[in-house]
Amino acid sequence: MRHTIIDVSGMELTEKVVAIKRVTKTVKGGRNMRFTALVVVGDGNGHVGAGLGKAVEIPEAIRKGKEDAMKHIVKIAMDENNSITHDFIGKFGSANVLLKKAPDGTGIIAGGPARVVCELAGIKNIRTKSLGSNNKQNVVLATIEGLRQLKTPEEIARKRGKSVEEVMA
Numbered sequence: 001m002r003h004t005i006i007d008v009s010g011m012e013l014t015e016k017v018v019a020i021k022r023v024t025k026t027v028k029g030g031r032n033m034r035f036t037a038l039v040v041v042g043d044g045n046g047h048v049g050a051g052l053g054k055a056v057e058i059p060e061a062i063r064k065g066k067e068d069a070m071k072h073i074v075k076i077a078m079d080e081n082n083s084i085t086h087d088f089i090g091k092f093g094s095a096n097v098l099l100k101k102a103p104d105g106t107g108i109i110a111g112g113p114a115r116v117v118c119e120l121a122g123i124k125n126i127r128t129k130s131l132g133s134n135n136k137q138n139v140v141l142a143t144i145e146g147l148r149q150l151k152t153p154e155e156i157a158r159k160r161g162k163s164v165e166e167v168m169a
Contacts, residue, residue, distance in 0.1 A: 011043045011073075015066050016116050018050075019136045020058060038137050039065035041073070042120025048147070049073035050117070050140050074148040077155075082124035085153065089131075090146020095138035096131040099146050113139040121147060 019038040024031045035058050042048035051068025055061040077085045081104040090097045097114055102125040108118050110128040113136045118126050130139050157167045 011045075011047060013041045013043050013047075013070065014120055015039055015041045015069070016120060017062055017065070018113055018116055018140055020061070023054070035061045037061040037065040038140060039069050040116050040120055040140060041066060041069040042117075042122065044120065044122040046076045046078055046122055047073050048076065048117055048121035048144060050144055052137065074144060076121050076123070076147045077150040077152045078123060082122065083126055084123065084147070084150055086150065088146050088150055090142040090144070090149070092142035092145050093133060093135070093138045095133040095135060095142040097139060097142040097146055098129040098131060099143070099150075100127040100129075102127050111139070112136070114143045116140070117143040117147070 017037055017039050021036045023034050023036055034054055034056055036052060036054045038052055039062060040048065040050045049069045049072040051065045051072055053061045053064025053068055055064055079085050083101050084099055087100045090099060104125055106125040106127065108115055108123065108126055110118055110126065111130050114128045114130060117140055153164050153167050157164045160167065
């Protein structure tokens with residue numbers, strides 16, 4: 001289920017619901033049923049975010065998740081063939097996601113939650129492997145955390161005080 005929404009900053013964001021869970025809370029009068037929705041939003045051009053929404057009804061939970069995701073959008077460093085700039089392991093909780101750079105024509109080789117994040121971020125060529133926990137929420141957040149920490153060769157060259165050619169060698 002994909003919807004296109006316009007963010008206040010002018011980005012056209014696409015949303016995708018990764019998971020909907022029914023959660024219960026036991027209270028004095030019985031059980032309270034609620035729904036949680038894990039939503040990922042992205043513009044397909046290097047921006048992606050994830051959010052969690054909880055409500056009594058599913059559409060309301062999705063709406064809240066979308067709003068939360070829009071508050072947590074991050075910028076991703078990508079290279080010329082729409083892959084990531086270098087290999088990295090994203091970590092969140094006990095979920096680790098290995099992100100590997102891939103040549104043009106590879107496509108997105110990723111499991112469910114990590115695939116959604118990569119698609120909405122606009123990455124076209126990547127290989128990923130989920131290590132550790134397979135909890136959807138933690139895998140999504142580990143993927144976003146890994147993508148957020150990626151650096152471009154220009155950033156590393158500037159930090160080290162060298163040229164891009166020296167860094168790439």
